[in-house]
Amino acid sequence: MTSTDDDVLHVHPDRLLPADPALRPIARELYDAVKDLPIISPHGHVPPQWLADDVPFADPTSLLITPDHYVNRLLHANGASLADLGVGQKDFTPEQSRRAFRILCENWKIFRGTPMKFWFESELADVFGIELVPSAATADRIYDQIAEAIATPEFRPRALYWTFGIEFIATTDDPADDLRHHQKLAQDPTWEGKVAPTFRPDKYLEPATPAWNGLIDTLGEVSGVDTGTYAGWVAAMENRRAFFKENGAVSSDHSHKDAGAEKLDDAEAERLYARARAGEITPEEGDALRRDFVFQQARMASEDGLVMTLHPAVVRNHHTPTFGTYGADVGGDIPMSVEFARALQPMLSAFGTAPNFQLVLFTIDETVYSRELAPLAGFYPSVYVGAPWWFIDEAEAIKRYRRAITGSAGFTRTSGFIDDTRAFLSIPARHDMNRRLDSGFLAELVADHRLTMDEALDTAHDLVVTQPRKAFKL
Amino acid sequence: MTSTDDDVLHVHPDRLLPADPALRPIARELYDAVKDLPIISPHGHVPPQWLADDVPFADPTSLLITPDHYVNRLLHANGASLADLGVGQKDFTPEQSRRAFRILCENWKIFRGTPMKFWFESELADVFGIELVPSAATADRIYDQIAEAIATPEFRPRALYWTFGIEFIATTDDPADDLRHHQKLAQDPTWEGKVAPTFRPDKYLEPATPAWNGLIDTLGEVSGVDTGTYAGWVAAMENRRAFFKENGAVSSDHSHKDAGAEKLDDAEAERLYARARAGEITPEEGDALRRDFVFQQARMASEDGLVMTLHPAVVRNHHTPTFGTYGADVGGDIPMSVEFARALQPMLSAFGTAPNFQLVLFTIDETVYSRELAPLAGFYPSVYVGAPWWFIDEAEAIKRYRRAITGSAGFTRTSGFIDDTRAFLSIPARHDMNRRLDSGFLAELVADHRLTMDEALDTAHDLVVTQPRKAFKL
Amino acid sequence: MTSTDDDVLHVHPDRLLPADPALRPIARELYDAVKDLPIISPHGHVPPQWLADDVPFADPTSLLITPDHYVNRLLHANGASLADLGVGQKDFTPEQSRRAFRILCENWKIFRGTPMKFWFESELADVFGIELVPSAATADRIYDQIAEAIATPEFRPRALYWTFGIEFIATTDDPADDLRHHQKLAQDPTWEGKVAPTFRPDKYLEPATPAWNGLIDTLGEVSGVDTGTYAGWVAAMENRRAFFKENGAVSSDHSHKDAGAEKLDDAEAERLYARARAGEITPEEGDALRRDFVFQQARMASEDGLVMTLHPAVVRNHHTPTFGTYGADVGGDIPMSVEFARALQPMLSAFGTAPNFQLVLFTIDETVYSRELAPLAGFYPSVYVGAPWWFIDEAEAIKRYRRAITGSAGFTRTSGFIDDTRAFLSIPARHDMNRRLDSGFLAELVADHRLTMDEALDTAHDLVVTQPRKAFKL
Structure with missing residues (x-):
């Protein structure tokens, strides 16, 4: 079989840049200035073994x-x-x-x-x-x-890491993980890339789920801390966070059904914890204890300095038969609406201005961009508005993102682009898409005289380099 | 009185096409390719008698x-x-x-x-x-x-049907309707158009409303099924749906205050039904039974194959004095926010991948487009995202619709345009508006190199012809 | 130190006008037609003393x-x-x-x-x-x-009033205020500007807050009405509204955590009021009584004709330590989501078509624009959609505003621009921003042939002059 004209794929150098003749030349100049900058990928799902073993x-x-x-x-x-x-x-x-x-x-x-x-x-x-x-x-x-x-x-993961111009990449890891792939990379004198683990403790923070007690047993074993009590859970978590930090982690990652984070008094926390360990906790009590656990993670973050990322509110495994047959993470999750302003008030009143605390907020519910996220990031020195994420990491939503948040939060309160992907080969394309779209947005601000070209060039560079480094303390 | 210059109405051939000189020629070419295609109108409110009697x-x-x-x-x-x-x-x-x-x-x-x-x-x-x-x-x-x-x-309804280039039009009909206008049309050898009834049972699914018991009596009479029990209600509904299907119906239409659809166990359903028949059901019980009724409609749809359309969440008759003087449907309805993801989970877990089931979801709450509707339609083979509808069937909202859903659902999970109108003379203008706006959106995708012109032309045609036929099984 | 090129501020005459070459000349013509029209500022926070004493x-x-x-x-x-x-x-x-x-x-x-x-x-x-x-x-x-x-x-407040071309400005005032600054201005034969007070009774409508009883005592004193009973509260409020109206007020201003307004029966109102006066009211009872108070304000508005403005749903003083150190109104408020359709139904069923009643609805939750505010203003002759406000009084949100509401409410159901500011020197810039952006929106409607240029010019003028005068009865 031979190629026909119909078969030829044309990938245009100006794709996703605004078509408007008043904008495209400006956008192209901005894009040209950032397109070859290194990729910083502080949140994603590439398996570390791929790079450790160069599979x-x-x-x-x-x-x-x-x-x-x-x-x-x-x-x-x-x-x-x-x-x-x-x-x-x-x-x-x-x-x-x-x-x-x-x-x-x-x-x-x-x-x-x-x-x-x-x-x-x-x-x-x-x-x-x-x-x-x-x-x-x-x-x-x-x-x-x-x-x-x-x-x-040339297509082994390590070679592609350099081909793609990656400067830093984070994986997502279980608190009980031994991080041996990360350790192998760190100890390999031939490897000069940066691959950091990310502390992802969600399952350990959901005391009303069936798997929880087994996980907490494991947590006790790997940390060497007795997790029979709430205080033990806290100590074990601190232990594992420290282990992750020693192994290069810069952040923890959290996703629950709501954004709640509220401290229980110690006695109530111990009481609910005991009920959970006994398998007797109700769903409502489980929510209360989980929100305390999230609060504790924030408290630990304010001490150990791991950046906290939060992206709540998805109905997991929406189609029960698909979940039964294929399990989780096969595309059957559906977003739901979320509330941040009240839910985060206890956490931010406690840690919102703590010098070591940084919180990156992601969402799929776009309504919170102008209503809650930009106002929060426009007041709290700890809060960054994360990038459009998951169902909305696409051209039109990325455009809406900047238009929704910039008025209240400007550019300096945003995290920079996050690819959030396990599709290693798509990482350059995802970052490239965002660079094109940010260039298009900045071109509008130049063309209607909100920014000078110098300001736009400086901002374009900041969005790719400065902001992710600042938001994730790189 | 004579015309002055001020009086002259100029209807520009390029109206609603993007003004941007990089877009308009593309949009015009796309629009020219679809503007004269037939009108498929699978959801509307034109009285069938107009066509039956050519009034x-x-x-x-x-x-x-x-x-x-x-x-x-x-x-x-x-x-x-x-x-x-x-x-x-x-x-x-x-x-x-x-x-x-x-x-x-x-x-x-x-x-x-x-x-x-x-x-x-x-x-x-x-x-x-x-x-x-x-x-x-x-x-x-x-x-x-x-x-x-x-x-x-030339201005009789039947003549206009052909003048307007209508290929198919659906009316909206009460389950107890004898469909004689539709039968008259079907039996008329001089009439070659297609006018289908639509099964609209809302009032029969609201057991806590005052009119319900009378309606259920009527339902029993026209179906010849005893509606004294829940099982009887189910059988009577199946009977009427079959009657509608025999008379050409392709879909049922549903609008309640929320999107809930959840099965009760049979005993509980019978118990609540008996309380409703006795006029003793509470509003909360009425909601529970109504959600079961909606679930039953979905179950029937998975068997008889009528497409189910759902557009919940409007405060009906907002201004009480206007309702008192003029009754319903005079413009006094006000939309409210709605939740789909959790509400539809029971229905979609049961029927979401059933081969015969199709569900078209409409909304006035635009927040659900990118957050819930596109993700649902981007996973479930049964779900289509319906067109902007009612308060948002206008230029700017139609533009937002494609921009909100295409990233997750593409074009093939959308229903095509729905005019939803009783204003017969406006049907061509409404479809024309949508064709212009879809052409404008596709022109953007061509101009920023997301689609080739061939892909855009093919998609423009699909949106007018293929998608409504597929979504409504025409 | 001398200026370098980098230091020179270029403020472009076309800033914020659309860059698209098909739009800019139209937008510029529209903007030129309105840019020098007087400023009407019916809602803001400039201290009246500045103008009274020309501080x-x-x-x-x-x-x-x-x-x-x-x-x-x-x-x-x-x-x-x-x-x-x-x-x-x-x-x-x-x-x-x-x-x-x-x-x-x-x-x-x-x-x-x-x-x-x-x-x-x-x-x-x-x-x-x-x-x-x-x-x-x-x-x-x-x-x-x-x-x-x-x-x-030349930079005294009174001089700037004229330099800025202000035609009318409203301040925001406590119901117990003696309005002496306004009276001084009214009695000053050398002053020809218009500075009106605005009745802002929020704190007096929150019976579950600690400060309430003291405020109500003061209200009794200044009004000369015994506020020991609910009926007394009503009479005292009517007294102060009349006093404000005598002193030039055209509107009252209201912001609570929700948009609720619902009448209690008199006995229940008296009962809750007595509990509040005794310091025994619960938060839930406080909400119920507050919603009755808001309803009463609407009833009074329907009689005394003061326009009612409503902008609910902000989490005040989000960061507790900042509030402790600096108090309120220092930038620590965060918006939350809000519901209007059901909340306003009792008020609008009672007064929505009353000849003397006018209600201007503002929001920070943009989701309600197309879903609730435009539909309400598109039915009720009393309801106007207010301008983008507070966190969203910026270029992109102002663009979204017109695009979200015009389809249902057109232009004649909107309030015109509101600057809502205490930053006196920014008033011209704020109005100028809005005139530029409205010109840009109207230019789009001209360029895609939805409006003729004459219609757009007439509308541009209406938005600056006619609508604020109509919405605020000037």
């Missing part, structure tokens, strides 16, 4: 489709089964892998207007040098070219 | 003002009384009708920036060929020209 | 920084202490004042993209004729030039 990627489907719930979920909505995409499949054959890739390519039009199209096209063109539009006709050719590429040393 | 329209006011609460409510807000506009008036004289039309024309400026201006100007120019700007000076001339036109055979 | 401004910091919590809060978020900015400092020395001004200038970049930059640059250039970009290097020069200017008669 070669197995095949195009397990690299680009199976683990990427952005891709899976929209294919599922358009009729594909998750099983056919490799989700939850232990022995996925090469034929099945090739067939899954065909499903993606045959359904290529469903991604029109989505960020997945931008990311994937950028990956094809910029990472693999493949200039074919995905389709039934091109699926096998693309598959083969990717397969060929990832078999070469 | 001539009586006069300009009863055609264009009295039944149109978009027009009435804004005139009311600006000082007109609903009575003077003919609302609730049994013997409205020709003089009163002319006077009501003058009120509209004298107040023409209040409609600036609203869709009513676009619709009405399009109707004047495109339907009636009247090139006069409404004003005190032109009111009588416009009135007379419309009156003259609607007296001719 | 010279003391120094640049106490004029431009210390009282402006927009400026303070963002400096605080970026590391400045409120004390160093003069907040709550009784004996702030000239050296401290100069140092505070330096803090502002050194941190100038934090204001990029915020309205504070636009306002401040406009003040420097248009009010003081200072063409220096604020920076560490220019701070002292700017300080000195402002200090020199405000020592001259």
